[in-house]
Amino acid sequence: MPLDPVDLTAALVRCPSVTPEEGGALRLLEETLAAAGFDCTRVDRNGTPNLFARWGARNARRVFGFNGHTDVVPVGDPTDWTHPPFSAHREEGWLYGRGATDMKSGVAAFVAAAVDLVAEAPPEGAIVITVTGDEEGPGRDGTIAILDWMAETGERMDVCIVGEPTCPEVIGDMIKIGRRGSMTAQFEVTGKQGHSAYLHKALNPMPAVALLAHRLSTHVLDEGTSHFDPSTVSVTTIDTGNTASNVIPARTRMTVNLRFNDLHSGASLTDWLRAEADRVATETGTRIAMTAQVSGEAFLTPPGALSALVSAADEAETGRRPVLSTTGGTSDARFVRAHCPVVEFGLVGHRMHEVDERVREQDIHDLKAIYRRILADYFAG
The missing domain is CATH 3.30.70.360 (Alpha-Beta Plaits)
Known part of the structure; x- marks a missing residue:
């Protein structure tokens, strides 16, 4: 049965993972991925929780990677929220809660896409999923620690998508190919x-x-x-x-x-x-x-095979041709770029970090579909 990315998002939102607390979010992902046949390793460093998961052989000819985070910023005054910030309240097609946009929904979408693909059409290659609990904090022992561990153990990604919310207005309208x-x-x-x-x-x-x-x-x-x-x-x-x-x-x-x-x-x-x-x-x-x-540091993944792959899948699912952009703040893509070509692509981000942070449930389903098509097209190519 396909993994519902909205249900997974809701389960993650219920984990109170305010940096540096793990809150149960990585444990939930580890259980979900392990049940789907992923080899999972916790790569915690200096108290920072991190998860590495791989489906397929380490020496696979092609390895597609996803990166994200489950830690969230503080909620502020909980009484300012219409619904409790970790209740994952669902109403009229919206899912409310801290991290609903940034970025538990993105993590849920790429996990669900990967789990479904390996169950329904196992690819000739490997899928790597890296998730940190310290993107909203100092970041010194988060994605950097995972990449250090990968270098030490011979793990790799050939290309990677960071699932941060990148779209300013509607899903599919922007891909980040670099950052200032x-x-x-x-x-x-x-x-x-x-x-x-x-x-x-x-x-x-x-x-x-x-x-x-x-x-x-x-x-x-x-x-x-x-x-x-x-x-x-x-x-x-x-x-x-x-x-x-x-x-x-x-x-x-x-x-x-x-x-x-x-x-x-x-x-x-x-x-x-x-x-x-x-x-x-x-x-x-x-x-x-x-x-x-x-x-x-500033970085750019020049327009090429990876951005074309993501753009084509996005357009096929949404009918929109995304803008290639370098606007916005920083993300963990600044670390991944030293390992392999990387772009950022995810949901609409203008409600992240707000009181009553929320995400459209349909957008999560659409993002999963885009990620699933990206994976299928990558391994088919």
Whole structure:
């Protein structure tokens, strides 16, 4: 009997898997996949829950992979929800609950598609499913840990779909073939505290941080590329903590976030930020310390066989030809791309992380059908 992806989504939503809690979600998937003949291995690292599952031989000629996550963001105030956030309430064709959109429905759809295919038309090849419980968190011991384990044990994927919600309006309207890079930098500007009436005895760090903020936020990094929007720099906070109006503070802190295309790297942008900070420090006489963290480099899977495969299956099932895009934030595709060609394709994402997060049940069925066709066409080819 075919595996119902909506029922599986509901069962996953009932698992309270707020990062870093596993909540029973990976145990449920392991039981489901093992019953269908998948070899399952937990690849937990440093307390982070992860699951690897393979159907078919390790040395198969062709290996198709899916990647996703079952951890979810916090629910906020549960009383703001129309229905309890982990109740998986179903009403008028909608399924409600935290993770219903991002991305337990996507995981349920590709698991159901894979389980049905191996039961009804076993392919000549292998299917690998990787699911982490730490995509919404730091991400250091999630998909990265699975990929590290795969490299150590000789497991592989030849191509991979990350099942994140990618469609802005209706299912099938967009495939992500890459993502901008993301990094955050913190600056601490130090001057000399003093009385605001005696400027000559103090060194105010506030004009320096304002100057640095202006130069960074108004600088044009690039005009974009054929597949990417222009890179951006956003000042996200300036914190001084000064509660006295007649005191010049000793120091202030600023944070900026950058989203960048493939014209740049985290290293090149770090060098640029340090140079700008040093320049302002020299001009103002302050001291500016900087730290930077790169959460992901820009990457692109050029339009080709994988995007064509997904596009054709999508169009066959929905009648829509999807747009190939690199918009949005980051996902675990930034890690998978170092292992094999990867694209992201999933449900409509505009309700993710919201109060009353919900997904159309029919969309889940449609996504399963698209994934099933992708698998069939891949192994047929």
